[in-house]
Amino acid sequence: MSILLTIQEKQPLVLNLANSVTQQHVADAISFLGASPLMTRASNELEELLSISSALVLNTGTINEEELPFFITAAKLANKMHKPVILDPVAVMMPYRASFVSRLIAEVKITIIRGNAAEIAWFAQSVVASKGIDALDEQVNDHNALKAARQTNAVIVQTGRTDTITDGKKVLKVNTHSPLFKINVGCGDMLSAIIGAFASVSDSPLEAAFEATQLFGEAGELASTAVNNLPGNFVNTLLDTLYQKAQNSRETII
C-alpha cells in the first residue's frame, strides 16, 4: 500500500510546534492529505498530545529563548514514545537560531531534517550563500547533504531547484520544477509538515521523506501550470492539487 493511501486510512495526528507566519498553510497541507493537524504552545499538554500523535514537527521559524525547554521536552517525549521527529531549522545560519538548534539537537534525536541548501550546509559546518529564510545558491550540493546526515544521524531533505534526500548512504533526488515555490513563503514549512505526515505511518524515514518530497514537487508543477505561473493563487491551487492527489490514491484501489 502506498504511504499516501496509508495516511488516509490511518488519519494520523501530526503535532506541530509551528512558526507563527505560515501555520494555517501547514495545517491545511496536513489536513488535505488526509492526516490530522494539531498545533500547540502549551508545555503542560505535551505528554497528552504526544501520546495520541504519530509524529512531531518542530519548526524554529519564530522561536524565542523561553521556548527552548518546550521544544526539548516535546522532542524528548516523542523520542521516548518512538515517534518520528521532523525538524525545519528556519534560517539556522543566523547566530541566535544556530545556538537554539545546537542546544536542541544536543539533547534529542531528530529523525528527519528538512531545509534549504543554506540551512543544510550549517549542519555540515559549511556555508551556502543566503539571505534570511532564503538560500541564494542554486547549486545542488550532495556533499553537504551527505555530511549533514552523517553528523546528525538524521535523514536529510535538502530542498532547492533539485531536492536531495539522503540517510548518509543512499542519495535520492526529486527533479520537479516549479519556480513559484521559491517566492511563495512557507512552501518549505508545508513540505516539512507533509514529511511528518508520511513519516508518521512509515517504518522508513528515507522512503517517507522521498515520497513526500516527490508528491509535493509534482503537485507544485501541476499548480504552477494551473495558475499560469502567477504567484497570487499558487498556494491555494497547490493545496487543492495535494487534496486531489490524496483522493486519487484512494480511487485507485476502490
Ligand SMILES: Nc1ncnc2c1ncn2[C@@H]1O[C@H](COP(=O)(O)OP(=O)(O)OP(=O)(O)O)[C@@H](O)[C@H]1O
Ligand atoms: N529554485 C527553485 N526552483 C524550483 N523549486 C524550488 C526552488 N527552490 C526551492 N524549490 C522548491 O520549493 C519547495 C520549498 O523548498 P525551499 O528550499 O524554498 O524551502 P524554504 O527555503 O525552507 O522555504 P520557506 O522558508 O519559504 O518555507 C521545495 O519543494 C523545493 O523543491
Ligand SMILES: Cc1ncsc1CCO
Ligand atoms: C518569513 C518567516 N519568518 C520566520 S518563519 C517564516 C516563514 C518561512 O519559514
Ligand SMILES: [Mg+2]
Ligand atoms: Mg524554510
